Amino acid sequence: MSTPVSTIRNLGPAFEASCTAAGIKDAETLRALGPDAAYAKILTTGTKPHFIGYYVLVMALQGRPWNDCKGDEKAALRKRFDTLKAANKPSAQNALDQLLDEIGVRKP
Template sequence: MSDEITSISGLGPASAQGFARAGITSAQQLRALGAHEAYRAWLAAGNGAHFIGYYALHMALQGRPWNDCRGAEKANLRKSFDALCTEAKAAPPPKDKGHTRLDAALDDIGLRKKR
């Protein structure tokens, strides 16, 4: 069994790149952190916040399709996501090797050579 992040059904290359920027490079690391803490690292690395990505990550780590999230479960995840985003906005900017949120955005749109 592959330990690539993309080996988790529902997570593709874009997710793997975003998690790599956060220092999460394997499916094992991602599972050990859990969806909420992994997404905290995702945000701290300067990746964009997207509710669908947050709940899709929760579903993927449970082996469920992303669109299986509904009702009260989705509402509770929305509360957790909003709280996490509020915390992330209040946190000091990341200081990992000079890689800033601007760097991440420029990487995402292909204006810089990715590190």
């Protein structure tokens, strides 16, 4: 059975759309990948990296409120995020497509 990503607490339709674009079709796949592998896949689609989005994902997959991350745990997550961001840059084509969309050159 396939469960929508947006059924996971703290993850809404926008995050679900990012997952779909990255080939993560359901909550089961997202949970199986885990936060780091899933976020890495999302970054390679050209999604702009946001630390808050990353740690919300981590908290969501742990079943915790999004704002439960504090102190040393948050600092450790920041290091993981920075590593993911550096290692998973979008492909040149995805980056070009994203830029063209932002300036309105391509039709939606």
